[in-house]
Amino acid sequence: MSTYDWLSDIPESLQSSDLVEVQFKNTRKGYYINSEKIDLYKGDIVAVGSVIGHDIGEVTLTGKMAELAMKSHRYHPDKGEWMHVYRVAKPSDLERWEEAKKREEPTMIQARQIAANLGLDMKIGDVEYQGDGNKAIFYYIADGRVDFRQLIRVLADTFHVRIEMKQIGARQEAGRIGGIGPCGQELCCSRWMTNFSSVSTSAARVQDVTMNPQKLTGMCGKIKCCMNFEVNAYAEAQRSLPDREVVLETQSGSYYHFKTDHFQRQITYSTVRNAPVHLVTISAERAFEVIAQNKKGERPEQLEVTKDGHDSADSRDILAGNSLTRFDNGRRGKRSGDRTRRGEPRRRDAAPTERTEGRPQVRQFRSPRTRREETKAEGTPTEEKQGDK
Template sequence: MTSTIVGVRFNPIGKIYHFDSGKTSDLTVNDYVVVETSRGKQLGQVAQIINEPGIPPEGGWKSIERRATPRDLVTRQSWQNKEPEVLDFARNRARELRLAGVKIITSEFSFDGSRLTVFFSTETEEKADLKSLRQDLQRRFSPSQVDLRQIGPRDVAKNLCGIGACGLEKRCCCQFLSEFSSISIRMAKEQGISLTPGEITGMCGRLRCCLSYEFQQYSEARSHLPKRNKEIKTPAGTGKVIDVRPLQEMVQVDIPEVGYREFHITELDFSPQEVKKA
C-alpha cells in the first residue's frame, strides 16, 4: 500500500515539511497534527495532501504522530503566551552580558513546552560566546530544554516583517514567501534593472527576492532576440543592436546615416542560431 504524504506548516507562511500520514487516516487540508521535529514535538497544520510523493528522502519520511486535539491547541496557545516574556528576558540579559552585535530576534516553545528555541543574529561572522546567556535562560525557564539558534539576514527580515524596500506594506517574505530562492546579480542584469544597491537590495541587506519573479520570462524572451553590439539587417539597412526590450520583443538598432530605430523582432533578418552564437 502506498503511503500518503502530507505537507505540514508550523506557521502560516512557513516552509512546508513532508510527513507520512500512514498512522493517521483521513487527514484533510487545514487539520492540525502533532509531529516530532528537531525542535521537539510541534503542532502543525496540514497544507497539502500528496498522493504521489516520489522518491523518499534518505532515512524515509518521518511519521505524523497523531491528530491534534482541542486540548493540544489550548496547550500550544498557553506556551505561546509565554514567548514575549522569554524575548524580554533574553534581550535584557544579552545587554547585561554585553554581547555586542548579538540581536535576539524571536523565541518559540515546542507546543508542549518541553523545548524552548531562542533565535538570534549577529553583526559579524565571528562566533559569539552565548554560554552564559543559555545557562541563564535554562535556569529561568526550566524544565524546558533551551536551544539558541542563529539565523541569517533574510530570516531576520521575515520575522520582523515591516515595509518592503519597494514600499509594499508588508515584505514579500512575511506575506507569502514560504522558502527563499537563490538570487544572483545575473537576474537583475537579465531584466535590465539598475545595479545600484538601492535598486536591487532588500531590507535584509541581501539581493531582493523579487528579482527571481520574472527572471525566467525575461531569460526566455532574450533567447529569441539578437545580442547587443551584433550587426543585423533591418528594413532601414544594416546596423548595430544597441538595446532590447525582451517582453515587448523590440530591438533598438543604430543604423549608419539613419540613426537609432526600433523594430519588432518579426521585422528583422536573423536566425535563432545566430542568436546562440552571439
C-alpha cells in the same frame, strides 16, 4: 507557504502513504507517520511527537502529496527515527498551546537583553515555543560564528525550558516576520518561497535597472529576490539585440549605448559614454543597419531616419511647446467673450483697451468719489446769458 493538494479528490492517494505534512509557526514544517490511521484533512490541528513531550501543528498535506513534498524538500528525520501523529488536538491541548504562544514575545525581548549583557554579536529575531511549553527554539542572526554556550545556560536557568538555537539569514528573518513589499503585495519569502538563491547585481544590469541601493534592496537589506524572476527573459531578448559595447559612428559623432527596451526592441544611444547627453532612440533594425554600414567604412549622417527612409538631420526640442504662458491669451479672450455672450453691460468707468508697442494696457477703474473730485477741480461751465448774445 501552502501547497495545493491536487490529489485530494483521489481516495487511492490518501491510502498510498501514511505520511502527513504538519506546519508549525511561520515556515517550519515536519513530516510524521499516521500510524493510528486517523482521518486527517488539510487544516486539522494535531498533536505530534517530539524529542521531549509533544508539539501542536496544522496539517497541510496528506497521503501521496506529503511524500512528494518531503522528497522535494529533501527532508530527513532526526537520527533516522520517524515521529508519529498522536491525535487530533483536544481543547486542553489548544489552551496550553495558546499560553505558550503568549510567552514568545516577552521571552524574545528578555533574551535580547541577556545576549547584549553577555556581549554577544548576534540578534535574536524570533522565539518559538513547543506546543506543550517544554522547549523553546531561538532563531538568531549573526555575521560570524558565535559561542553561545554560556547564553544557553543563562536562558535555561531563566525560562526553565529546553533551549535550541537556530541560525537563520536575513532573508529567512524577513520571511518569518513578514511585511508588505514595494509592489504592494505580501513578501514572497513569507508567502510562497521556500528556497533562497543568491542574487547578484548582474541580474539588475541585464534588466537595465537603476543601480540605486534603495531601489534594489528589499525589507531584509539584501538585493530583492524578484530580480531573478525575469532575468532569463531579458537575457533571451538581449540575444537578438546589438551588443552594448558596440559604438555607432555617424558623420555628426559617435554614439554609445545608454539603455535598452528589450521587449519594444528600442535602443537609446548617447553621445557621451554613461551620461544622458543628446539621447537618440532607434529601433534594433536601424542599429543593425548602422553597424553594417560602419563595417563597410560608411557613416550615415544621423541615427534617426524619416518615414521616407532618409537620414534625419534635424533635432527636435520636446519642451518647445511647454511654455508657462501658453494658455494666458486664451483665458483672457474666453472671459471677455463669456461676458459679452451673457449680455452683461460693459462697465462705464472702464477705460478702453489700447495697444501700445504691441502690449495691452491695464484697464483703470475710477470710483464715483474720484470722479466727483476731478469734476470740481476742472470747474463747472457757466451758462451764457441771453443779453450777452
